[in-house]
Amino acid sequence: MIVVQGQTGVDDFVKLSDMVATNGFVAAAPDFYHRDPPDCRDDGPTRRMRLRDLTVIQDVNATVSFLKSHKSVDPSKIGIVGFCMGGRVVYLMSAVNPDIKAGVMYYGSDPFSPWGDGPSPFDRSKDISCPIMGHFGEDDKNPSPADMKKLDAELTRLNKPHEFYSYANAAHAFANFGSGNYREHAANASWPRTFGFFAKQLKGG
Numbered sequence: 001m002i003v004v005q006g007q008t009g010v011d012d013f014v015k016l017s018d019m020v021a022t023n024g025f026v027a028a029a030p031d032f033y034h035r036d037p038p039d040c041r042d043d044g045p046t047r048r049m050r051l052r053d054l055t056v057i058q059d060v061n062a063t064v065s066f067l068k069s070h071k072s073v074d075p076s077k078i079g080i081v082g083f084c085m086g087g088r089v090v091y092l093m094s095a096v097n098p099d100i101k102a103g104v105m106y107y108g109s110d111p112f113s114p115w116g117d118g119p120s121p122f123d124r125s126k127d128i129s130c131p132i133m134g135h136f137g138e139d140d141k142n143p144s145p146a147d148m149k150k151l152d153a154e155l156t157r158l159n160k161p162h163e164f165y166s167y168a169n170a171a172h173a174f175a176n177f178g179s180g181n182y183r184e185h186a187a188n189a190s191w192p193r194t195f196g197f198f199a200k201q202l203k204g205g
Contacts, residue, residue, distance in 0.1 A: 001025040001198070002063050002100075004082030004089045006176065007048040009033060016081075016177070023195045024203070025079070026072050030063045032056060048085055052116030053092065060093050064100065077101055077202040081194065083176060084109050087134075088121055091151075094132055095124035102201035104133045104194050107172050109142045111151065125154050131161040133197045135190045137170035137183075165193060 001020050010031050017027040033040070033047050035055070040047070060080070068075035079102040082090040087108025094103040114120045132155070136148045143151070148164060155162045167186035173179040175187040 001027050002060060002067070002078070002080040002082075002093075003027050003029040004060070004080060004086030005029060005032060006082075006084040006086050006173070007044040009044060009047075019191070020081070023198070025198065026067065026070060028063050028067055030059045032059055034059075051085075053114060053118055054116055056089055056092070056115070057096055060089065061097055064097055068099065075099075079103065079198050079202050081198075082106065082108070084173060091128075091132070092121040092124065094130050095121065095127040098129045101130050102132075102198055103130055104135070104197060106135045106175055106190070107137060107140055107143060108134070109172070111143065111147070122151070122154065125160065126158055128155070128158075128160050131197075131201055132163075133194065134162065134164040135175065135186075135194070136164065136166045137172060137174045137186065138166050138168050139171040142172065163193075163197065165190065 003017050003020060010029050017029055020027040032051055036047060064078060067073045067078055078100055080090050080093055080100050081104040083106040087105035088111050090103040090105040091108055091111050093100055111121045136143060138145060152164050170183045170186035171181050173181040174183040175190055176182060
């Protein structure tokens with residue numbers, strides 16, 4: 001399982017990686033900020049603005065290659081899960097790398113804009129090659145409920161297997177541990193769906 005960071009970096013996802021491991025998956029979390037100098041003190045939003053789809057794709061592809069070569073991994077059963085910008089990356093990579101067999105996106109922000117050259121994740125929808133699950137907060141602004149409906153309509157039009165869930169009284173980052181927006185009711189409702197989906201798609205049960 002590839003665990004994709006939000007804009008704050010990899011640190012916030014240690015607990016999630018532990019949860020992934022508890023559910024019987026190998027977890028690998030690539031650091032998209034590794035090109036910044038070690039003493040970089042820029043905040044998360046500033047560092048995120050330097051990211052480009054090309055380098056994100058390179059980093060996730062490298063993580064896929066690492067997992068495929070790992071002795072504890074079935075190379076034919078690789079999934080990806082991400083939050084905020086990481087949810088956007090899930091959508092992007094589901095269309096870019098056919099080695100990814102299932103993706104779960106939590107409130108993937110800015111899916112309609114490219115980072116740098118090339119098409120946006122949304123414009124790559126026709127190339128999505130795996131089932132996708134999406135979790136969205138009804139009070140979120142990015143992605144908004146209208147954004148969710150647009151993604152849902154496009155995936156439906158293209159006959160791409162997907163399951164979308166919307167949570168009341170939940171905004172962006174509702175499942176992020178330690179976030180001021182964390183909402184236990186929505187997070188706890190999402191986890192069984194997420195890991196049940198991965199068990200079905202990657203474990204066959």
